[in-house]
Amino acid sequence: MTTTLTQPVRLESELAAGIVDGPGGYTGVEAGPEWAAEVRRLATLRNATILAHNYQLPAIQDIADHVGDSLALARAAAAAPEQTIVFCGVHFMAESAKILSPEKTVLIPDERAGCSLADSITAADLREWKSEHPDAVVVSYVNTTAEVKALTDICCTSSNAVDVVESIDPDREVLFLPDQFLGAHVKRVTGRDNIHIWAGECHVHAGINGEELTAQVEASPDAELFVHPECGCATSALYLAGEGTVPEDRVKILSTGGMLDQASQTKAEKVLVATEVGMLYQLRKAAPEVDFQPVNDRAACPYMKMITPAALLRSLAVGADEVHVDEQTAHAARLSVERMIGHGDPGSGE
Numbered sequence: 001m002t003t004t005l006t007q008p009v010r011l012e013s014e015l016a017a018g019i020v021d022g023p024g025g026y027t028g029v030e031a032g033p034e035w036a037a038e039v040r041r042l043a044t045l046r047n048a049t050i051l052a053h054n055y056q057l058p059a060i061q062d063i064a065d066h067v068g069d070s071l072a073l074a075r076a077a078a079a080a081p082e083q084t085i086v087f088c089g090v091h092f093m094a095e096s097a098k099i100l101s102p103e104k105t106v107l108i109p110d111e112r113a114g115c116s117l118a119d120s121i122t123a124a125d126l127r128e129w130k131s132e133h134p135d136a137v138v139v140s141y142v143n144t145t146a147e148v149k150a151l152t153d154i155c156c157t158s159s160n161a162v163d164v165v166e167s168i169d170p171d172r173e174v175l176f177l178p179d180q181f182l183g184a185h186v187k188r189v190t191g192r193d194n195i196h197i198w199a200g201e202c203h204v205h206a207g208i209n210g211e212e213l214t215a216q217v218e219a220s221p222d223a224e225l226f227v228h229p230e231c232g233c234a235t236s237a238l239y240l241a242g243e244g245t246v247p248e249d250r251v252k253i254l255s256t257g258g259m260l261d262q263a264s265q266t267k268a269e270k271v272l273v274a275t276e277v278g279m280l281y282q283l284r285k286a287a288p289e290v291d292f293q294p295v296n297d298r299a300a301c302p303y304m305k306m307i308t309p310a311a312l313l314r315s316l317a318v319g320a321d322e323v324h325v326d327e328q329t330a331h332a333a334r335l336s337v338e339r340m341i342g343h344g345d346p347g348s349g350e
């Protein structure tokens with residue numbers, strides 16, 4: 001669907017001619033100065049703000065108005081004065097922006113950019129789980145569909161999951177979904193034993209495993225560890241700290257925004273980073289003197305990488321792909337997302 005503009009949009013023909021649609025996304029456009037100028041021109045014409053998650057390609061991060069973790073971007077989307085939000089991230093993030101701002105036009109440069117973690121629980125699954133625990137408070141990670149959020153009491157992201165769970169009456173049962181590794185982290189930190197955790201996972205983070213982490217730690221014994229709580233190796237990192245292989249204060253379990261804050265404070269010469277590899281670009285920019293190395297250099301999210309320079313250009317030119325959430329679902333989901341953005345520190349992002 002297209003958006004009505006006050007001025008006609010003209011896609012520079014030589015750039016337009018290069019856009020090719022393929023199974024991995026739109027390609028064929030080089031992210032050079034001509035592309036950057038056209039993206040900025042179209043964003044102004046469309047009265048659009050461009051938001052980019054920390055896992056986006058460097059060119060997309062550089063052209064965006066705001067770069068951040070999912071909490072910071074949800075807040076930026078809610079506060080944006082522009083009429084159009086172009087969300088360079090995955091579909092659930094754009095959907096959350098639409099839930100918060102139904103009157104705005106929300107575009108995602110390629111609607112095929114899904115999330116394996118969000119796919120690990122459906123609304124029907126949650127309805128059934130709730131019926132087994134009718135008095136429980138439902139806490140859903142933001143990596144869920146709008147339909148799942150509509151059945152949720154309060155959403156969270158990795159940067160405020162602990163704060164959110166700590167805000168709940170300790171005597172109430174909690175259903176935490178869908179990420180089992182983040183759930184285990186929250187359970188560990190809060191010490192709650194009345195928290196039930198859904199067995200979902202992100203295929204990218206689950207693939208960053210304990211063996212790889214242990215091998216890297218043995219090769220760089222003085223390095224600090226930044227570990228995203230969605231990682232399969234988060235428990236291993238704490239185990240290594242527990243048995244003294246790594247001093248406890250050198251293991252940091254952090255959201256992507258938390259990693260960025262920590263990057264500017266670290267005294268370490270080398271940091272091993274356990275998360276999606278796109279994060280390294282922001283970390284190296286924030287602290288160029290630190291040697292940031294991925295625990296698994298193959299940990300690239302194929303969905304995040306569908307937001308290519310060609311896809312962003314196409315999105316701004318033709319007003320696609322527009323994100324829609326039906327009014328009833330959005331209404332039911334809004335309170336849980338609003339509660340999420342009201343919890344925890346202000347989140348990280350430019």
Ligand code: 13P
Pocket residue numbers: 054068069070071143157158159202230254255256257276
């Ligand atoms: P953050 O909330 O840390 O930005 O993580 C989002 C995400 O999708 C992790 O895979």
Ligand code: SF4
Pocket residue numbers: 090114115116117118143202203204205276301302303304
């Ligand atoms: Fe989803 Fe994992 Fe990709 Fe994050 S890295 S968007 S959780 S598939």
